[in-house]
Amino acid sequence: MQVTETLNEGLKRGYKMLLTAQELDDKVMAKLKEAQPDIEMKGFRKGKVPLPLLKKQFGPRVLGEAMQEAVDGAMSAHFEEKGERPAAEPAVKMTNENWQEGDDVEVEMTYEALPEIPEVDLKSLKLEKLVVKADDAAVDEALGNLAESAQDFKDRKKGTKSKDGDQVVIDFVGKVDGEAFEGGSAEDYPLTLGSNSFIPGFEEQLVGVKVGEEKEVKVTFPEEYGAEHLAGKDAVFECTVKEVKEPVAAEVNDELATKYGAESLDDLKGQIRERLESEYAGAARAVMKRGMLDELDKMVSFDLPPSMVEAEAKQIAHQMWHDENPDVEGHDHPEIEPTEEHNTLAERRVRLGLLLAELGQKAEVEVTDAEMTQAVMEQARQYPGQERQFFEFVQNNPQMRQQLRAPIFEDKVIDYVAELAEVSEKEVSKDDLEKAIEALDDE
Template identity: 45%
Template structure:
């Protein structure tokens, strides 16, 4: 077998492999000799079938199997012998001419194929002594814990019927019929619907017009659906709702005590506070870690400058670009709405893809040289977390990971990366800094991967997550299903 390098340009390599016809024929004859005592052919006793007859009957199929085996096994062994690692699966090419293929299968011509690939660049690890990060830490106050408990307790709040007019925070029980141009629309009708005024569950303007009503009142409310309303047939349209108020109830006071904890399914107030505090700390801890991780990656990015395999960059860019276009389509926006152009966005995200690939290779090298491994138990826990995200689809998810090549790598990669970050945190200079909640959640830049016009939005998302910190499954029972909710939104939500 001849292995000839035909291209060595940067990270790109191309190899031509030639296996002489006589070698292919010899391997085929070995298979035929082995099959001689096993096959049954009419007219011949077992073990007495002439090799020439077997060759005529099975030669081509055996040769085809040999070709497939070579294409499956040789690229790996060739890379190993050359001491190279391919960034992606090598691209294999062989003749597509039927006449030439026929000659190969009958051992009349040498078997030739080429393999094209990009090698992973050699990375010389540098000292991490100069890397310094600031880890922002927030102390969770008793006041914040109590505030979150009050938010959670809304699901357990009771209401008592009152006389007089409805005020903000009161619960109204009502019947309503929604109409556009005088015609009732699907999803706009309900009976005995309950709505807490000020909850923001209905479209803007609906709840405000119910303030001051009382039991027995009939009122027609006029509102306009938002332009970005999910139901296109209602978006931007004016609608009226004929409302009959059946009951007005005032909220009972909430006291943070053992009784409240019991209503929420927790054994005691102390245990409830412990759970809520832990959830808030976990949320803040996630934000802290992401900010620390970004500091580490920024400094690694400055330390390591090398060309990354273009195919890896292309694949990463395609993933990013697909998500960007999905986000734009869902929001009904264009690149111009985001104060950029498609060309500028492509350039920006191409740069981001290159950075991600390069840093991924650096972290992989650090982890490999540092002996970082992901255990089977950790993989199982990650898989279980995936299953929890798709209740009722457990079998499909398991089948996907079992039958899809590379699927398990999608579980392993983020685990490996986080363990490498942990390793770096144990080696670099880390300074803890006490900050307020507002300081922790403030950020001058959009997170890596955010669109330029989404910088402010990323802050709001982070703040929202922290505000909802205590609403975990352990402390809060599942919310009751809303009564055919959102009068003005109906079923089109």
């Protein structure tokens, strides 16, 4: 197949490929000859059908297949010979639209080549890693938060009225049309006012009650209530208030620790310290990663595929527009034109993306099946009850798999770079780390 260059500007490439009628016919006959031994036809023994008859019978069907194979083969040979990789799927089209059998096939191929990525001396890279120790104050603060979330209730002074957030212990009997209904009665039931655990309107009517008070609570069951015989019905609950309790934080002691699966308070403190330092380490890694990317960006300069920059700029502009217009959930809005700021950010992202991909490829960084499965499982948790459908969606969607794979691959390349770089540790306070994280968001 004859290949002639028609465009070579920056990373843009164009080629004209010519497949002569004779070459195409030879390929068709070769494919028919290959299939001949297995073909049966009336009047001929298996494998003895003459090639001219096979061509007449199957030629048109084989023609398209042979043409596609010829073009694909020419493209593969071209990229191998040139040592180039396309930034995206090449655009391929026939230029002689009125082609008929017996004519030469003229094909035009255009693409943007991936640039040559310069070598980077990763060992010369100097990085700073922030280190934060979980001090006693941070551990105590976390313990206090746990104690509040594990709140207890203690009796209010006799005669005190209940408030929103209090717990009232009640006996109640629910009636519809004056008749008690099944499941509508209970004794010594602890109800936290404001928890919205009962029918809408029920708990609000118990705000302001006192111990010993009898209260009729009138409500209407929702139309979509689970029990059909009660849906939409008016009901009266005859309630007797037996206790009124105010919320108090649980005491910080061994009993609190056991509520959270720890053996003792000291054990719980140790677990909290480890969790906090793990959170600090994750935040510090994000700060170091930004510093690493900033340094790598300064170390390299190369041409960027225009289509990749344009697509990235549009995506950035679109995302930023939605961040500024949170009330607009759909995409039924005017097209957002990227600004110079969007283009500059897009160039940085594309440049660093290509660099990290090159570094990862040379280092033979791979994303394992186990890592992909873990990523899919984490995403699937966002769709409770539909996990199986999500797994199937990912399995049948290469683009979604790539979206899940990309951040895992990038993180592994970042770790690889950090191992080779000169990393110095700097111990800072929690406040300093928080400021460093805030600075990332401001950039």
